[in-house]
Amino acid sequence: MNRFFYLICFLVAFSACKEVFDPPPQSLVEGSFLNSVDGKAISSRITIWGIGKETVWLKDTLLQGFILPLSPDTITKFWISFDSVVDTLIFKHETFQKYASMETGFYYEFKLKSITSTHHRITDIVLIDSMVTKTWHENIKLYIRPLPAGSN
Numbered sequence: 001m002n003r004f005f006y007l008i009c010f011l012v013a014f015s016a017c018k019e020v021f022d023p024p025p026q027s028l029v030e031g032s033f034l035n036s037v038d039g040k041a042i043s044s045r046i047t048i049w050g051i052g053k054e055t056v057w058l059k060d061t062l063l064q065g066f067i068l069p070l071s072p073d074t075i076t077k078f079w080i081s082f083d084s085v086v087d088t089l090i091f092k093h094e095t096f097q098k099y100a101s102m103e104t105g106f107y108y109e110f111k112l113k114s115i116t117s118t119h120h121r122i123t124d125i126v127l128i129d130s131m132v133t134k135t136w137h138e139n140i141k142l143y144i145r146p147l148p149a150g151s152n
Helices: 002-016
Strands: 028-035 044-051 055-063 065-069 075-082 085-101 105-117 122-127 138-144
Touching: 044 065, 055 065, 105 122, 105 138
Parallel strands: 028 138
Antiparallel strands: 028 065, 044 055, 044 075, 075 085, 085 105, 122 138
16 A cells, blocks of 8 residues: 555656646748749749848758748848849838747747848749738748759
8 A cells, every 4th residue: 555655646746747848839931932934933042041140041952932930129131042142131020929828938920011132033022911920821922033044
């Protein structure tokens, strides 16, 4: 009987010490790359750096789209290298702090106000949905100037 009591105490203590933590949801901007000539999906070798944080989000990856985090500040900037041609992408947004739960805590949601860029390869930006929430969906389309025939 004594062993049974110790076993029950051990199981109660073990279950009470278990950490209950889930990472908070993330609100990320999702976008796709389209050919500016024919409007079809285009793949390009992409490298993306965050300006101000100097973080590489993607490095030399062949992609047709992307998912990027936004800063809690009102402006987030990225350098995007399309086949070694660099453009700057600037998001101006409102930031909203949301409460998820006691286990996960707070997270950010955003409302895109404007998106600007340099025009080395990016010819146009179309805003599909200005709300960047924890439910990931396409927010923007970037129209990319294709490389000339024979270039690599």
